Amino acid sequence: MQPTDDFDPVRVAKSLLRRRREGALATLMRDGGAPYCSLVNVASAPDGSPLLLISRLAVHTQNLLTDPRVSLMLDERAPGDPLQGARIMLMGEAVAVAAAELPALRSRYLAAHSGAEAYIDFKDFSLFRIVTSGAHLVAGFGRIVDLAASDYLTDLAGAEALLEIEAAAVAHMNADHLITLNSYATRLLGGDEAEWRCTGVDPEGLDLQAGPSVLRLTFPERVKNPAELRHMLKRMADIARATS
Template sequence: MAELDRGPAAPLPAAQAPFDAVGLAKAVLRGTRAGALATLERDGGAPFASLVTVATDLDGAPLLLLSRLSAHTLNLEADPRCSLLLSPGGKGDPLAHPRLTVTGVAGRSAAPGIRARFLARHPKAALYADFPDFGFFRLAPEAGHLNGGFARAATLTAAELLTDLAGLDALAGSEAGAVAHMNQDHADAVALFATRLAGEAPGPWRLTGLDPEGIDLLAGDRTARVAFPERLSGPGALRPVLVALAAQARAAPAAGAD
């Protein structure tokens, strides 16, 4: 009875988890387009949760496009502390699928690249992104809590959630050109990235972004993530890695093939 009274064990730190907690957390973070944002009510009341669309910065920090007329925006302006629940879901029991809670502080940002990365992930948001009452926010993570399904839980530090950009400052400036080049000149390879490397169904797949650890793809409302074999060693490593991925995708069997 004493063992039962203690309740479930606390989540392990990601480094001690018996599964790839960091890899799974980053996959959820990079691949989920909407989440529940919890802010603190300005009058000291209960936490306030609302649905928001989400993209990620080059380092993986969540990006939000919020209206200053919304309650959650007013809450953040009074107290930037918040949490964001990301749950991509799937068939069957929703609690059987991975979900990630990111805690931290969120503030307005006009940093270069944020607008482009968000609109690449949410093209329809271009209709209202420039309205005067809308602005982009960047959530600076302080910690993460991953539930990877039954008996798979872990806590993560900010460093484990985010992608190291050291030595890759130039990637931010070249990302837009590289993404456009792949979509315009190598659409066949992009489609194979999604179907043969990420296991997704065929569709109008295109790249929406790339970072030192992988590429993000979109087809309608569907997303896919393809991780690089290892973190890019420098900006010059991007092209060889993409060429190698394209070769790998072409060599992989098509879905349903014998």
């Protein structure tokens, strides 16, 4: 089945990766290989790869430590018939986050799931990244397409300087620019008035969250360093102020 002309599967896939905070994780039972599905909380790495904080006591963790092959389904949770909303099934392997990446990805996960602060340092809990090899996207009738990982993951090449200051940039925005963040959410993205906070920045956009609600501010151009980020955030703020 081919997608219709007004359907942008890459945009929909990237939006789901950045906005969903829970998903259905499928693993293979370590005894016999039967399918096993469980509900997990999800955050995203700077490139959009899903991040999971899971306990070795859980069946799904025991399964993937034996066989890392997994699939993860993220869905739109649209009102009405759930089959009318978009959903994406990611295929790949669950890999423990390397020590060098742990501080940055730990911060990203906690920004998305602040309640995990109470148990993230328990000895049985670890952060895993799903290294995806492809995805199957379904977004309604005539909107079904298979995607390569390069279609929906964010290219981080050349953006090392931006990634180095991401945590500081997020903290600064949340400390000093909450009014601007709220303006992004309400005037540019159609969100309700709320205490919107920034949970992550990457070359393609800014993630905003207020309670269970998550929005994605996509930049019109890619940014690679702190100077370009400052310019882009000011540009988006000017656009928001000009929007009634």
